[in-house]
Amino acid sequence: MAKQIRMNPRIARGLPCIAGTQIPVTVFLELFKKGYTPERITTECYPDLTEEDLTAAIDFMIDWVRRAPMYLPDMMENPK
Secondary structure (H helix, E strand, O other): OOOOEEOOOOOHHHOOEEOOOOOEOHHHHHHHHOOOOHHHHHHHHOOOOOHHHHHHHHHHHHHHHHHHHHHOHHHOOOOO
16 A cells, blocks of 8 residues: 655645655656656655555645645636
8 A cells, every 4th residue: 555645844844745755745746747757756766665655646636636726715717
């Protein structure tokens, strides 16, 4: 089972990280943006992580985006 995502104000400025690490989940978005594959991330960048860890991070980010409208009402467009 993949590690869970945790937030601790004393680790990575409170950003969501993979449990047991100080790696914020946003790091993976940046690497994906640069064209890294999950395999490359786990072999070259973070060999202690598994692809399941990356999946947990991605699932967390997807869930956050789904919930974002509730937390970011000032970004919501008003239909005319």
